[in-house]
Amino acid sequence: MANSESTIVNEEAKAATKTVDYNHAVELYKAKRYEEVLSSLGSSVSLNSINSTDSNDEESLYLISYVKLKAFDSNYDEALKYVNFLRPIDNVLTPDEILEIMDAYPILQAAVGSTLAGEQYNAQQQQHDAQQQELKDRRARGIVIGMSTDDVLLSSWGKPKDINKTTTKYGVSEQWVYDDNRYVYFDDGIVTAIHE
Known part of the structure; x- marks a missing residue:
């Protein structure tokens, strides 16, 4: 025991x-x-x-x-x-x-x-950084004739307070209305006139 x-x-x-x-x-x-x-x-x-x-x-x-x-x-x-x-x-x-x-x-x-994967990762990171910088630059810039609607949205002007749209047999025209009597005119999605 x-x-x-x-x-x-x-x-x-x-x-x-x-x-x-x-x-x-x-x-x-x-x-x-x-x-x-x-x-x-x-x-x-x-x-x-x-x-x-x-x-x-x-x-x-x-x-x-x-x-x-x-x-x-x-x-x-x-x-x-x-x-x-x-x-x-x-x-x-x-x-x-x-x-x-x-x-x-x-x-x-x-x-x-692996070294190759590391290099690919670095290249992707650099591409991502460049795209982010381009986006920042776009936001800082104003708008110019020839920009697309997406470019204008990403610019310093941003989203309009109102959009007036006209559709004809010749295409689609838009007037984007901003504060301070600013306007942007588009024909088929491309800036054709700017009123500041």
């Missing part, structure tokens, strides 16, 4: 130590010290033991730390292997955070997973 009591005491001591180790690992995770989380939990958890979404909190904490550490090292291929196994951990990892991670990793993988 003394032997079984000793076994129970040992198991309770192990459980208490495991709880203290887990709580310490949570604090390390919150401090973004992911490598230390892995070291702290490494004796009881390994990636090989995590093969389903039924992992416990300790395994999940180990896994999210591993994924984030690999991402910080730009090892997205390795991080992506385990993203689908992430699950919420009370007061540590919310379902929304998991969704953000799952959404972000494939994008990052595509964007910088």
